[in-house]
Amino acid sequence: MEIKKICCIGAGYVGGPTMSVIAQQCPHIQVTVVDLNQERIAAWNDSNLENLPIYEPGLSDVVKEARGRNLFFSTEIEKAIHEADTIFISVNTPTKTYGKGKGLAADLKWIELCARQIAKVSTTDKIIVEKSTLPVRTASTIKDILKHTGNGVNFQILSNPEFLAEGTAVQDLLKPDRVLIGGDQSEKGKEAIQALVEVYERWIPRERVLTTNLWSSELSKLTANAFLAQRVSSINSLSELCERTEADISEVSRAIGTDSRIGPKFLKASVGFGGSCFQKDILNLVYICRTYGLTEVAEYWEQVIKINDHQKRRFATQIITNLYNTVNAKKITFLGWAFKKDTNDTRESAAIYVADHLLFEKAKLSVYDPKVTEQQMLADLDYLNTRSAQENQELVTVEQDPYEACEDSHAIAVLTEWDEFKDYDWQRIYDKMLKPAHIFDGRNILDKEQLEKIGFKVFSIGS
Ligand SMILES: NC(=O)C1=CN([C@@H]2O[C@H](COP(=O)(O)OP(=O)(O)OC[C@H]3O[C@@H](n4cnc5c(N)ncnc54)[C@H](O)[C@@H]3O)[C@@H](O)[C@H]2O)C=CC1
Ligand SMILES: O=C(O)[C@H]1O[C@H](OP(=O)(O)OP(=O)(O)OC[C@H]2O[C@@H](n3ccc(=O)[nH]c3=O)[C@H](O)[C@@H]2O)[C@H](O)[C@@H](O)[C@@H]1O
Numbered sequence: 001m002e003i004k005k006i007c008c009i010g011a012g013y014v015g016g017p018t019m020s021v022i023a024q025q026c027p028h029i030q031v032t033v034v035d036l037n038q039e040r041i042a043a044w045n046d047s048n049l050e051n052l053p054i055y056e057p058g059l060s061d062v063v064k065e066a067r068g069r070n071l072f073f074s075t076e077i078e079k080a081i082h083e084a085d086t087i088f089i090s091v092n093t094p095t096k097t098y099g100k101g102k103g104l105a106a107d108l109k110w111i112e113l114c115a116r117q118i119a120k121v122s123t124t125d126k127i128i129v130e131k132s133t134l135p136v137r138t139a140s141t142i143k144d145i146l147k148h149t150g151n152g153v154n155f156q157i158l159s160n161p162e163f164l165a166e167g168t169a170v171q172d173l174l175k176p177d178r179v180l181i182g183g184d185q186s187e188k189g190k191e192a193i194q195a196l197v198e199v200y201e202r203w204i205p206r207e208r209v210l211t212t213n214l215w216s217s218e219l220s221k222l223t224a225n226a227f228l229a230q231r232v233s234s235i236n237s238l239s240e241l242c243e244r245t246e247a248d249i250s251e252v253s254r255a256i257g258t259d260s261r262i263g264p265k266f267l268k269a270s271v272g273f274g275g276s277c278f279q280k281d282i283l284n285l286v287y288i289c290r291t292y293g294l295t296e297v298a299e300y301w302e303q304v305i306k307i308n309d310h311q312k313r314r315f316a317t318q319i320i321t322n323l324y325n326t327v328n329a330k331k332i333t334f335l336g337w338a339f340k341k342d343t344n345d346t347r348e349s350a351a352i353y354v355a356d357h358l359l360f361e362k363a364k365l366s367v368y369d370p371k372v373t374e375q376q377m378l379a380d381l382d383y384l385n386t387r388s389a390q391e392n393q394e395l396v397t398v399e400q401d402p403y404e405a406c407e408d409s410h411a412i413a414v415l416t417e418w419d420e421f422k423d424y425d426w427q428r429i430y431d432k433m434l435k436p437a438h439i440f441d442g443r444n445i446l447d448k449e450q451l452e453k454i455g456f457k458v459f460s461i462g463s
Helices: 015-025 038-044 059-066 077-083 109-121 138-147 169-174 187-200 214-245 249-257 278-291 295-322 350-360 374-384 389-395 402-406 419-423 426-431 448-454
Strands: 005-009 030-034 071-074 086-089 126-130 155-159 179-183 209-213 331-335 364-368 396-398 411-414 438-441 457-460
Touching: 005 015, 005 077, 015 030, 015 059, 015 071, 015 086, 015 169, 030 077, 038 071, 059 169, 071 077, 077 109, 086 109, 109 126, 109 138, 126 138, 126 187, 138 155, 138 214, 155 187, 155 214, 179 187, 179 214, 187 209, 209 214, 214 249, 214 278, 214 295, 278 295, 295 350, 295 411, 295 438, 295 457, 331 350, 331 402, 350 364, 350 374, 364 402, 374 389, 374 396, 389 396, 402 426, 426 448, 448 457
Parallel strands: 005 030, 005 086, 030 071, 086 126, 126 155, 179 209, 331 364, 331 411, 364 396, 411 438, 438 457
Antiparallel strands: 155 179
16 A cells, blocks of 8 residues: 555644645655635745745745645645545644533544545545544544445544644654554554555654554653643742742753753743643643543643643733732733744743733733734734723734834833844843833843843743
């Protein structure tokens, strides 16, 4: 069995970059990425590569090389499904906002819709690949829906979770630590696994392609994200203790990270983790554990989220306390809105929640982010539903120029670790601010000593 025609359902942060890299690395495979969202597909097809719907370093070069050759973006979903021998499902699986499992479980509505659509239009045998992050045992639901098509088509379900991180997606896809493929342990299942292994083997050393059973693969994805998020919450929880004891969290991170059993990565204290997945996947893990009656296990993982919420709230409170317990009508500047640097993604960004706390206290926010649009920032705040869209618009100003954003401000809060913030002319910024001028560095990226020399009052996380 050889994979020749791929259809990927979902042209988002995962579907777009993953399929672009597969197409670039495998010119013999035709890859069509489809989506219901016409605007998104039009942006993927835009002749100006600056207009791709996702900002990722290096992505436009990959798209430029493969698009029109063997990489296509389309809204003709049924046609692409019908023609493909392999279908990747890469649609969103957000936390449920209604009904049973509300606020915890993953909403699998879009996954089921995909399965039903595949069932409806398929006339030839296909491999179905779960690329979306899914609760363990979802493959059995997909199998069940596909089995009842009654048109004699054979489907093999594989789980191939994605481990890329935003901002480094292209590098992560070109040189992943590992690729994971889970499948049925039957002969047909093993054949399907092998077919997908051969795709990745084109550019990834074979020993980095791990194969497992379906359920281990599904659960490993949730586990990997839970472990990563847990490290961030662990270090963030200790940052608060550092602030009380004159220990310095950066020194503590370095000291423990040099132990090879702990390792240095993911120990950076921050204003709290964001992103579309850490919270959603841990909540989902908690829900699954509860479903199986594993109360203690569920409570263990829930704590990771509690600490993260605490860290975001704590940062906002620190700003209010240090601005003499009131921020009413005070201009506060946010540098950064994205959930991390080098992405335009703002989903679950700590900035949104810190902003919300400050807006409750009637602060006036001025925001600058090099990649996030004003429309997106306001949409993020409106989504919280804590005040009217009009109020958000009145209280929040979005600037294109960081120096203007800081003018006449009482305080600057760094919410995202964009590299450019380190190189600003901080004297120039200081001169135009109200005094005393405060900086709350939520990412510990600025040179505290230099800023203090200029005259700023500097507050960082965990020191
Ligand atoms: N964003 C990330 O960095 C990572 C995300 N994941 C997982 O990958 C999955 C996708 O995530 P993102 O790409 O971030 O989501 P996204 O929201 O950016 O993209 C999903 C796309 O699927 C489309 N879609 C939904 N239902 C559809 C249907 N029935 N037919 C056609 N198109 C449909 C939506 O219009 C949307 O454009 C999620 O399960 C997520 O947990 C996994 C690893 C990394
Ligand atoms: O399933 C997913 O969506 C992805 O989730 C994360 O990737 P991502 O959320 O894109 O970005 P990360 O680099 O993991 O950062 C997540 C959040 O944690 C924060 N973080 C990270 C590391 C750290 O030391 N400290 C810290 O505060 C970041 O600023 C960011 O807000 C995982 O790293 C990916 O492996 C996974 O595929």
